[in-house]
Amino acid sequence: MRTTKQRLHVRLAPDIVEKIQTIANEKHVSQTDAITEAIDHYFAERDEKYVVFQNMISELMDEKFAALQEKLHRIQVTGNVIDRDTKILLEFMNHYYLINEFNDLITTEKYKTNGMQQAEDLIQKRIHKHRQKKLDYEKRKAQKHQESEA
Known part of the structure; x- marks a missing residue:
């Protein structure tokens, strides 16, 4: 065809x-x-x-x-x-x-014991510490990346 x-x-x-x-x-x-x-x-x-x-x-x-x-x-x-x-x-x-x-039930809004306050403070410190570690790691990673590009 x-x-x-x-x-x-x-x-x-x-x-x-x-x-x-x-x-x-x-x-x-x-x-x-x-x-x-x-x-x-x-x-x-x-x-x-x-x-x-x-x-x-x-x-x-x-x-x-x-x-x-x-x-x-x-x-x-x-x-x-x-x-x-x-x-x-x-x-x-x-x-x-x-x-x-x-x-x-007595909630922490009604009454917070010293132990509970200590536990909250400890957890807050841990969260802050882990956050700072993460930020430091990301900063080092970014610096290595910039050095490798240069």
Whole structure:
């Protein structure tokens, strides 16, 4: 089955006409077939470049996703430990409340013992210390990154 061709009139620079004639002579085809082959080659190469570009982006995203996935896993493990510890404390408090036959609950908003205040202060200091360590680590990491770029 033969495809029908459409006539197209174009004006080309003389050096382009020479290049078309050279391709046609080298390939032993007509100038029309040489132009067709050149255009087909252009689109094939363009598609190939697109695939290469797409693969590069995919690899970069996989790399970043792996790092993110590791951090999410650590957060999940930490969350599981906190959840377990919280459930243990709730069971303990329920038992303690039952054994001592308390009728009412006094919240820390109503009364805060010295022990509770000490515990809150200790936790606040730990949080501040961990935050400072994280900031120092990020600062060192940024400095190393800047030194490697220089």
